[in-house]
Amino acid sequence: MxxxxxxxxxxxxxxxxxxxxxxxxxxxxxxxxxxxxxxxxxxxxxxxxxxxxxxxxxxxxxxxxxAQQAMESLDVRDVAHPHLARLNAETGHTVHLAVYEEGEVIYIDKVDSRYPVRMYSRIGRPVAITVAAVAKLLLADLPEAERREVARRLDYPRYTPRSTPDAQAFLAELAKVRAQGWATDLGGHEESINCVAAPIRGPDGRVAAAMSLSAPNVVVGADGLLALLPQIRRTAEAISAEYSGTAPGGPTGS
Amino acid sequence: MxxxxxxxxxxxxxxxxxxxxxxxxxxxxxxxxxxxxxxxxxxxxxxxxxxxxxxxxxxxxxxxxxAQQAMESLDVRDVAHPHLARLNAETGHTVHLAVYEEGEVIYIDKVDSRYPVRMYSRIGRPVAITVAAVAKLLLADLPEAERREVARRLDYPRYTPRSTPDAQAFLAELAKVRAQGWATDLGGHEESINCVAAPIRGPDGRVAAAMSLSAPNVVVGADGLLALLPQIRRTAEAISAEYSGTAPGGPTGS
DNA sequence: ACGACCATTGCACATGCTGCAACGCACCTC
DNA sequence: GAGGTGCGTTGCAGCATGTGCAATGGTCGT
CATH class of the missing domain: 1.10.10.10 (Winged helix-like DNA-binding domain superfamily/Winged helix DNA-binding domain)
Known part of the structure; x- marks a missing residue:
C-alpha cells in the first residue's frame, strides 16, 4: 500500500x-x-x-x-519449554515446537538430542511444510477453505520417495491427522529420520502450536518412536492445559 | 533519510x-x-x-x-560451531560465540552446558556489553577513537557489586584485555557466574568474533574455569586459523 | 437497542520522494 | 603517472505519493 x-x-x-x-x-x-x-x-x-x-x-x-524479542514474547514458548526439556531428558531425542502463521510454519523452540546426530532444523527457520509432522497438525486445524487454499498454493518438493507428492495427497493426510489428533513424518523429509507430533491447543480449543519428537533410524526405528506417542501426547496435553488456563489479556497464539 | x-x-x-x-x-x-x-x-x-x-x-x-537466514550467512558461525561443540563436549560448560556491530554485541551461537543450570543468554540477544567477557574482547579491538566514543555512550548498570562502574574503569579494563589477549567476567553480570573468553581473528588480523566458556560457581570456581584458559585459547586459535584461511570473496565479518 | 470506541475509507493538499545528470573517488590499465 | 572505468554520492526540479481530516462502518458493552 x-x-x-x-x-x-x-x-x-x-x-x-x-x-x-x-x-x-x-x-x-x-x-x-x-x-x-x-x-x-x-x-x-x-x-x-x-x-x-x-x-x-x-x-x-x-x-x-x-526477532529474538518477538520470539520471547510468544507466551506458548515460555509455557512449553520446561515440558519440552523434560521430554527430551526422558527420551533423549530432539524435541521441536512450531507455530503457523500466514502460510508458513516456523520452529520457535528446540531441545537437541543427546545423541551425536545433528538435524539441520533451527529455531526461526521455516519448516518443510508439506512433510513435517508439526506442519500437518497446524494446517489440519485451519478452517476448510483456508486449508484448501494453502494446500493449493504450496510446492510439493520430493525430498524423498515418501514425501507428500501433491495437494490431493496432502489434504487427505491432513484429514487423517485431524481425525486422529496426532501426526507423523516417516522419512518424508530425510530418508532416515522419523518424527511424531502432537498438537498444543489454546484457550479457544484451536491448535496454537505443535510439538514433535524426532529421531534417526539408527537410534530408534519408526516403531520405537511411535511407542513414545502416549508420552508425547501427555506432554502436549499438559502444555495445552497450562497454556489454556493461564491465557492472559490477548492471545498471542497461532 | x-x-x-x-x-x-x-x-x-x-x-x-x-x-x-x-x-x-x-x-x-x-x-x-x-x-x-x-x-x-x-x-x-x-x-x-x-x-x-x-x-x-x-x-x-x-x-x-x-534473522535466521542472516545469521546463517555469517560464515564465522559455520566455521566456529564444530569447535565450540567440541569444547563443550570436553568441558561440559556453556560456550558462547558473539560478534560486534554498530554499538551492540550479539550472541550468534551457543552450546548449552550439560549441567542443569540455565543461563539467561540466548542466540540473537544483545549481550550485557559493559561486563561480558566477549564484549570486552570485541570492543578492545576497536580503533582508539571509536572505542572511547562507544565507552562514553554506554550505560553502566550495576548488575552486581563487581560490574564495571563507569567509562573510565571500562576503558582501563579494555586496555588490559587488549594487552593480554583474553578476557574474563567474574561475577560482573550474575553474582555466581564466571566467564572466560578468547578472540577469533579474521584474515585481516582484526577481532571478528569472540567466544567464551561460562560456568556457575556451584559447578566450578573462578580458578577452575581459569585453568581451562589454555584450552579455550587453543580452540579460538583453531577457529581463527580456519576462518582466516578459508575467507572467501567478501568479508562477512564483524 | 443505544452509545462509545476503534478501525477504516475517500479525498484535497502539499510534502517528500523520485529520477536525472553531474561530481567525486578509488582502482586498474597502459 | 596519466587516462579510463566502475561505483557510490549529491543537488535539484517536477510531480507522484504520502499525509491528515472528516465522515463511515463495525463491534462490544451496557
Missing part, C-alpha cells in the same frame, strides 16, 4: 540471500540508484541493514535482536 | 515490546491513524508484522526467518 516502504522492505529478503552492492540492489528493485541509496541508508540507521567495510550491504544485527 | 520508511521501521521496536492496537501505534509514532494504518498494512504484507485475530499487531514470522 505504501510504495516507499514496500520498496524498502523488498530489500530485506533480497539481502538475506547474501551481501549486495548499491547498484545490484537498485537494479533488482527496479529503481534508480539514488532511490535505493536513500532506502538503504534509512534501513542502516535502524540497524536492520549493515554496511560492510567493503561498502556492500547485508542484514544487520538489530534484526536478530528484534 | 526517508521519512516514510523511517516511520515504518520505528514501528518494529515498538511492537517488539508487545502487541499494540492501531491507535496506540499512531500515537506513539506521532502520526495520524490513517497513516499508521497504511504503514502497518505494508509491514503486514511483507510478513514482518502479523495482525492477530483481536486486530492488534505484533511482530511476524518472516522476521524470524529473515
Amino acid at each position: 505504501s510504495q516507499t516502504v514496500d520498496r524498502a522492505l523488498t530489500i530485506l529478503p533480497l539481502l538475506a540471500e547474501g551481501p549486495a552492492g548499491l547498484e545490484e540492489v537498485a537494479t533488482r528493485l527496479g529503481v534508480h540508484k539514488s532511490t535505493a541509496l536513500r532506502l538503504l541508508r534509512t534501513l542502516c540507521e535502524h540497524g536492520l541493514v549493515y554496511r560492510q567495510p567493503d561498502q556492500r550491504y547485508r542484514l544487520g544485527a538489530r534484526l536478530f535482536a528484534l | 526517508s521519512q516514510t520508511v523511517d516511520r515504518a521501521l520505528t514501528i518494529l521496536p515498538l511492537l517488539a515490546e508487545g502487541p499494540a492496537g492501531l491507535e496506540e501505534v499512531a500515537t506513539r509514532l506521532g502520526v495520524h491513524k490513517s497513516t499508521a494504518l497504511r504503514l502497518l498494512r505494508t509491514l503486514c504484507e511483507h510478513g514482518l508484522v502479523y495482525r492477530q485475530p483481536d486486530q492488534r499487531y505484533r511482530l511476524g514470522a518472516r522476521l524470524f526467518a529473515l
Whole structure:
C-alpha cells in the first residue's frame, strides 16, 4: 500500500540471500540508484541493514535482536519449554515446537538430542511444510477453505520417495491427522529420520502450536518412536492445559 | 533519510515490546491513524508484522526467518560451531560465540552446558556489553577513537557489586584485555557466574568474533574455569586459523 | 437497542520522494 | 603517472505519493 516502504522492505529478503552492492540492489528493485541509496541508508540507521567495510550491504544485527524479542514474547514458548526439556531428558531425542502463521510454519523452540546426530532444523527457520509432522497438525486445524487454499498454493518438493507428492495427497493426510489428533513424518523429509507430533491447543480449543519428537533410524526405528506417542501426547496435553488456563489479556497464539 | 520508511521501521521496536492496537501505534509514532494504518498494512504484507485475530499487531514470522537466514550467512558461525561443540563436549560448560556491530554485541551461537543450570543468554540477544567477557574482547579491538566514543555512550548498570562502574574503569579494563589477549567476567553480570573468553581473528588480523566458556560457581570456581584458559585459547586459535584461511570473496565479518 | 470506541475509507493538499545528470573517488590499465 | 572505468554520492526540479481530516462502518458493552 505504501510504495516507499514496500520498496524498502523488498530489500530485506533480497539481502538475506547474501551481501549486495548499491547498484545490484537498485537494479533488482527496479529503481534508480539514488532511490535505493536513500532506502538503504534509512534501513542502516535502524540497524536492520549493515554496511560492510567493503561498502556492500547485508542484514544487520538489530534484526536478530528484534526477532529474538518477538520470539520471547510468544507466551506458548515460555509455557512449553520446561515440558519440552523434560521430554527430551526422558527420551533423549530432539524435541521441536512450531507455530503457523500466514502460510508458513516456523520452529520457535528446540531441545537437541543427546545423541551425536545433528538435524539441520533451527529455531526461526521455516519448516518443510508439506512433510513435517508439526506442519500437518497446524494446517489440519485451519478452517476448510483456508486449508484448501494453502494446500493449493504450496510446492510439493520430493525430498524423498515418501514425501507428500501433491495437494490431493496432502489434504487427505491432513484429514487423517485431524481425525486422529496426532501426526507423523516417516522419512518424508530425510530418508532416515522419523518424527511424531502432537498438537498444543489454546484457550479457544484451536491448535496454537505443535510439538514433535524426532529421531534417526539408527537410534530408534519408526516403531520405537511411535511407542513414545502416549508420552508425547501427555506432554502436549499438559502444555495445552497450562497454556489454556493461564491465557492472559490477548492471545498471542497461532 | 526517508521519512516514510523511517516511520515504518520505528514501528518494529515498538511492537517488539508487545502487541499494540492501531491507535496506540499512531500515537506513539506521532502520526495520524490513517497513516499508521497504511504503514502497518505494508509491514503486514511483507510478513514482518502479523495482525492477530483481536486486530492488534505484533511482530511476524518472516522476521524470524529473515534473522535466521542472516545469521546463517555469517560464515564465522559455520566455521566456529564444530569447535565450540567440541569444547563443550570436553568441558561440559556453556560456550558462547558473539560478534560486534554498530554499538551492540550479539550472541550468534551457543552450546548449552550439560549441567542443569540455565543461563539467561540466548542466540540473537544483545549481550550485557559493559561486563561480558566477549564484549570486552570485541570492543578492545576497536580503533582508539571509536572505542572511547562507544565507552562514553554506554550505560553502566550495576548488575552486581563487581560490574564495571563507569567509562573510565571500562576503558582501563579494555586496555588490559587488549594487552593480554583474553578476557574474563567474574561475577560482573550474575553474582555466581564466571566467564572466560578468547578472540577469533579474521584474515585481516582484526577481532571478528569472540567466544567464551561460562560456568556457575556451584559447578566450578573462578580458578577452575581459569585453568581451562589454555584450552579455550587453543580452540579460538583453531577457529581463527580456519576462518582466516578459508575467507572467501567478501568479508562477512564483524 | 443505544452509545462509545476503534478501525477504516475517500479525498484535497502539499510534502517528500523520485529520477536525472553531474561530481567525486578509488582502482586498474597502459 | 596519466587516462579510463566502475561505483557510490549529491543537488535539484517536477510531480507522484504520502499525509491528515472528516465522515463511515463495525463491534462490544451496557
